[in-house]
Amino acid sequence: MRAFDLFTRAAFGLASLILMILACGLIVYAVAGVWTSYNAADLDVGSSLLEAVGYTVIAIAVFDVGKYLLEEEAIRGREMRSAGEARRSLTKFISTIVIAVLLEGVVTVFQAGKQSMPLMLYPTLLLVSGILLMVGLGVYQRLSVSVENEAKDPPEDEDQDAVSKA
Structure with missing residues (x-):
């Protein structure tokens, strides 16, 4: 192995x-x-x-x-040593891809805008894809951080809740 x-x-x-x-x-x-x-x-x-x-x-x-x-x-x-480390690594990687897609979309908008308007479909789809990637990354981060926080704070026992209320 x-x-x-x-x-x-x-x-x-x-x-x-x-x-x-x-x-x-x-x-x-x-x-x-x-x-x-x-x-x-x-x-x-x-x-x-x-x-x-x-x-x-x-x-x-x-x-x-x-x-x-x-x-x-x-x-x-x-x-991966922890879920947070995996999240940070994946976030950094996807962020670079999002930036590349969005920049390519902007460059292609300028190129297509000089030639003809029907060519604007591809750069528009690139920009929409980049935005969807960014939204997906935000959702992933939000969900993974909340799961990490729940894993760090185990739920308290019901007996301790009853004692503290009394």
Whole structure:
């Protein structure tokens, strides 16, 4: 069982490093696209900058997924020490995804708004999805915190309630 644990940790570590390298590649590609459009007279720098923002946002989300895998699966293993720790870890991870989705939605709104109005459906759905993710995260946090608080404060015995009232 120990060998399997080491194998899975190594696999998650390798996968996370590959994701981080790919995220860095996306940023390099975005910068190269801006550089190319800046040096070419016939290319629009503004649209290249918007694309670069989109690629960078996606790269940040991919990098964060890689970081999450490295920290939670490769280094620490699958164990969470407490429900609060699991909630904080998941909250941080989902928050990054929400930010990436919302930023991509905003970037796509600007791109679609310049081309034609029927193209606005996709960015609108992205923004709605990001908002639903945020609401879902809020509901998850609210429910998990209330469960954590109930677990920390065990209900008092009825006998103690009767004694304290007397």
